[in-house]
Amino acid sequence: MTGIEYDDFLDLDYEPTGTDLVCEFSIAPASDMSMEAAASRVASESANGTWAALHVDEAELTDLSAVACDIRENAGPGGNVTVAYPTDLFEDGSMAQILSCIAGNIMGMKAVDSIRLEDCKWPETLVEGFPGPQFGTAVAHEKLDAGDRPVLATVPKPKVGLSTDAHVDIAEQAWRGGVDLLKDDENLTDQYFNPFEDRVERSLSVARELTEETGEKKDYLVNITAETDEMVRRAEFVADQGGGFIMVDVVTAGWSAVQTVRDVAEKHDLAIHAHRAMHAAFDRMDHHGVSMRTLAQVARLCGVDHIHTGTAGLGKLENEDTPGINAWLKSDLYGTTDVLPVASGGLHPGVIDALIDALGTDIAIQAGGGIHGHPDGTEAGARALRQSVEASMQGVPLRDHADAGNPELAAALDKWGAETPR
Numbered sequence: 001m002t003g004i005e006y007d008d009f010l011d012l013d014y015e016p017t018g019t020d021l022v023c024e025f026s027i028a029p030a031s032d033m034s035m036e037a038a039a040s041r042v043a044s045e046s047a048n049g050t051w052a053a054l055h056v057d058e059a060e061l062t063d064l065s066a067v068a069c070d071i072r073e074n075a076g077p078g079g080n081v082t083v084a085y086p087t088d089l090f091e092d093g094s095m096a097q098i099l100s101c102i103a104g105n106i107m108g109m110k111a112v113d114s115i116r117l118e119d120c121k122w123p124e125t126l127v128e129g130f131p132g133p134q135f136g137t138a139v140a141h142e143k144l145d146a147g148d149r150p151v152l153a154t155v156p157k158p159k160v161g162l163s164t165d166a167h168v169d170i171a172e173q174a175w176r177g178g179v180d181l182l183k184d185d186e187n188l189t190d191q192y193f194n195p196f197e198d199r200v201e202r203s204l205s206v207a208r209e210l211t212e213e214t215g216e217k218k219d220y221l222v223n224i225t226a227e228t229d230e231m232v233r234r235a236e237f238v239a240d241q242g243g244g245f246i247m248v249d250v251v252t253a254g255w256s257a258v259q260t261v262r263d264v265a266e267k268h269d270l271a272i273h274a275h276r277a278m279h280a281a282f283d284r285m286d287h288h289g290v291s292m293r294t295l296a297q298v299a300r301l302c303g304v305d306h307i308h309t310g311t312a313g314l315g316k317l318e319n320e321d322t323p324g325i326n327a328w329l330k331s332d333l334y335g336t337t338d339v340l341p342v343a344s345g346g347l348h349p350g351v352i353d354a355l356i357d358a359l360g361t362d363i364a365i366q367a368g369g370g371i372h373g374h375p376d377g378t379e380a381g382a383r384a385l386r387q388s389v390e391a392s393m394q395g396v397p398l399r400d401h402a403d404a405g406n407p408e409l410a411a412a413l414d415k416w417g418a419e420t421p422r
Contacts, residue, residue, distance in 0.1 A: 029112055037111070039071055042115065133304060137340045137362055144181070150363050152179040155366065156372070196237075223249070296325050300333070310343065346369075
């Protein structure tokens with residue numbers, strides 16, 4: 001009989017090896033638990049531990065124990081715990097299986113009042129099992145003509161309810177005004193008022209026309225989110241229509257579906273735009289769930305080329321460590337292609353200088369209401385956004401640039417100033 005003691009999963013002298021997956025958790029132990037006891041239970045439950053003695057011949061048992069190897073207590077209740085997992089615990093190339101270990105049952109354990117997966121250090125042996133992105137930040141010049149400036153995108157507003165005629169008309173105005181990409185929003189897929197195939201065919205036809213007219217490549221982030229087989233079919237349809245991009249609601253669709261789409265995207269030279277709808281169900285609370293930093297890491301491994309990471313507090317959504325997440329997405333990861341971060345949610349021309357100051361130019365900027373709510377309409381709103389980017393990259397104050405013959409920017413500043421929406 002083998003009795004697995006929780007203390008077996010706690011070793012504060014252990015130094016993680018280069019092949020361990022090292023995860024950092026913030027935890028608040030249950031009232032009757034010490035940090036050490038709670039940490040050992042987290043390591044046990046997320047690896048090969050159990051609460052009862054087992055009838056197992058140790059000679060027939062592979063040791064796949066995780067180790068809680070560092071504890072840093074806070075001034076208040078709880079603290080941070082580092083857990084090292086042996087690589088052999090994980091199936092090669094299966095993000096679902098990895099997450100079932102490191103963010104699975106432990107999220108509901110009675111041994112902790114709360115637990116949050118904050119960060120991961122991925123070993124090369126795990127990373128090489130995933131394809132990573134095809135293009136990443138290179139889309140700015142390989143698939144678009146953005147050069148050194150941020151890639152610019154817009155969602156027709158309202159995000160659902162527009163007819164196909166209205167959708168295409170808004171797209172034409174936005175592209176003519178200076179944005180690179182049209183984008184479906186997270187809940188526009190294939191509804192009766194704007195059917196998928198009609199919308200894609202007509203929008204991409206206009207994109208080709210505007211590419212020729214403006215001399216700048218125009219394209220479309222098409223939301224293919226659906227059941228996995230249907231996503232594959234939709235991705236192939238986009239490719240057949242000459243599109244260069246597809247969009248997936250990666251959290252709601254699931255990481256296994258994203259991995260399937262990644263394989264299809266490579267066959268058709270499609271870049272994947274990741275919308276993060278539902279992410280806040282995991283990361284909004286600072287003491288429980290899974291951080292956006294971790295979700296972004298998972299997305300990069302699974303192979304997305306762009307992902308929304310926030311606006312550094314300059315938009316309408318909750319603030320988060322956008323600069324830190326963006327830096328990780330563009331960091332070296334054993335040669336894996338980087339990811340283009342997308343800033344979105346409540347942006348308008350009056351905050352672009354602050355946004356670029358906070359996040360740099362190697363990003364995509366997506367504005368919806370901040371374009372279509374312009375006093376003079378969508379085309380003027382797109383021109384105002386482009387003008388604000390030009391001013392910011394030249395180091396010219398937005399108002400000075402507006403007064404120097406850029407009336408669209410002037411009208412946007414008069415309407416919104418530099419206020420951030422709620």
